[in-house]
């Protein structure tokens with residue numbers, strides 16, 4: 001790792017940048033299919049996915065990256081209020097979401113827009129959510145990237161980091177009690193494992209064995225807190241040991257490995273119950289559009305992780321297999337741009353929520369008090385009376 | 386039936402009728418709960434429907450949220466409401482927010498049963514009235530029955546309600562009262578107060594176990610001094626029966642609110658503010674509030690001097706009746 005003078009604003013620990021654990025994947029017990037060049041030389045066998053599946057995986061990852069870049073620019077230019085980057089984490093969430101069946105339930109965190117795309121959400125509905133438009137499934141009530149849609153069996157994140165992990169586990173437990181075959185996956189970050197609810201969910205899961213995958217995206221940071229300030233454990237996966245929950249570490253920037261281990265955990269869920277998967281990945285972008293990572297992390301660390309960028313890695317794998325060409329790449333990039341521009345224009349033109357609409361859905365039927373407050377607000381906005 | 390038997394009967398009735406109803410909590414299964422409210426239910430419905438959980442209030446509440454999201458109707462027992470605080474975030478930002486936060490797509494039809502209130506020489510943690518915390522966020526209903534019949538009807542209503550409902554159970558009354566209760570599956574509507582006693586001179590609004598102390602004071606005042614006190618038991622706090630209260634205050638012109646929770650920002654503050662807004666011209670005196678003090682509930686002396694007692698209730702009624710400008 002090159003040593004480097006920190007940026008002028010740097011306020012972090014005076015220590016060398018931490019090299020990516022993926023550089024020592026075998027030693028650290030991080031499962032891989034692909035090496036850094038995208039060659040199938042890891043400890044796991046190549047799952048040999050059919051070409052159509054591989055294309056879908058790659059196209060989704062590229063589209064997620066393009067959405068992230070477009071959203072970031074929209075936020076920076078003032079057209080969008082807020083942005084939560086997913087850059088670098090495309091393989092972790094696309095690989096795992098693809099390993100689930102179409103009827104399985106997904107509980108999202110906030111860096112997994114690809115899960116929505118895989119389930120068929122339109123780009124326009126995604127951008128409508130980012131712009132806070134009334135016509136998106138959550139009625140414009142949630143911050144950009146807090147995505148979900150019941151029609152897709154995707155439950156949106158409840159914002160309290162980690163607090164929703166047992167909601168997913170409780171739903172999975174309910175499915176098991178009902179004798180349904182539905183399986184569940186819940187996404188959260190490394191920071192979330194410090195919350196009590198993570199431990200509640202793991203503890204209950206060890207006892208009651210709900211069919212769920214606890215999918216921890218260890219992206220190196222929780223805002224400005226590095227993983228070694230989040231836990232002194234050698235890994236996040238090993239926290240499963242204390243609760244008798246199957247656990248493993250996987251290279252989160254290797255979509256084939258993520259797919260393979262998630263699929264396996266899914267298949268065993270009926271009999272074994274829960275699994276904890278730690279996907280070792282990296283947040284290449286800012287925490288959010290309100291963040292400034294130059295205060296706390298070194299550019300050399302980011303540069304070292306750029307070498308593990310999951311998109312070129314999968315592309316090389318596809319090229320080696322003769323499944324992808326520079327012409328395909330050019331066409332895909334152009335197609336993503338065109339579709340995104342169309343979606344941005346259409347979504348931006350949609351109307352924002354009406355002020356009275358916020359009183360809906362507090363309860364199944366509004367109380368007299370809510371109706372009174374709605375009427376008062378509308379009358380006051382109308383000039384009083 | 387006692388209050389305890391009525392609660393048990395309501396759960397048994399609904400579990401027999403609707404196989405989506407499950408119970409979870411600490412010691413609720415084999416032992417039937419530390420108060421025995423769920424006694425016999427695991428034996429009758431099996432361990433998949435009456436589930437003993439780890440000792441983890443937030444875990445109990447949070448897993449119940451998930452079960453409800455999937456379509457079950459979980460009843461989560463918190464062993465004592467003094468321990469509900471660990472589940473606060475789960476109830477206020479999980480259970481009671483999903484409907485709104487998902488644009489109406491998901492709902493959380495769960496019940497939280499929380500043995501509450503003082504009067505059992507329980508000291509601070511076993512004598513809690515946590516209702517005010519839960520009225521503040523929206524998205525959750527709150528009921529507080531204080532007779533066997535109300536306990537039966539309101540718990541049934543809570544289980545059937547499409548939204549999360551907190552049931553504050555009157556611990557000191559669990560075995561203290563007996564009532565004829567028809568176990569016929571009839572729920573009481575949430576949001577309706579009960580006019581317990583009619584009277585023309587002053588309205589007292591209360592809820593929870595103190596209802597019985599208020600009635601005793603009212604009877605004494607009628608006998609000794611000819612003061613006719615109207616007593617309203619709110620039964621539901623969220624939503625509360627504004628028409629019932631305001632209608633009574635318009636007749637009597639005087640309002641006293643009695644509850645066990647601390648005075649400052651207690652439920653009485655909301656009632657007082659609402660009544661002065663809509664019945665300002667009818668009031669003959671300031672609204673009196675008799676409440677717990679803004680301090681912890683002591684083991685010795687708490688039941689007598691923290692919790693509103695009959696002397697304090699009587700004194701407040703007298704102040705209201707004798708007030709002159």
Ligand SMILES: Cc1ncc(C[n+]2csc(CCOP(=O)(O)OP(=O)(O)O)c2C)c(N)n1
Nearest residue numbers: 159160161188189190191192219221222223
């Ligand atoms: C309970 C809670 N505390 C603090 C926050 C503010 N916050 C938002 S994201 C975040 C860091 C989360 O880190 P991690 O779980 O590792 O996920 P990541 O953002 O890295 O994907 C924090 C502290 C929050 N949303 N919820």
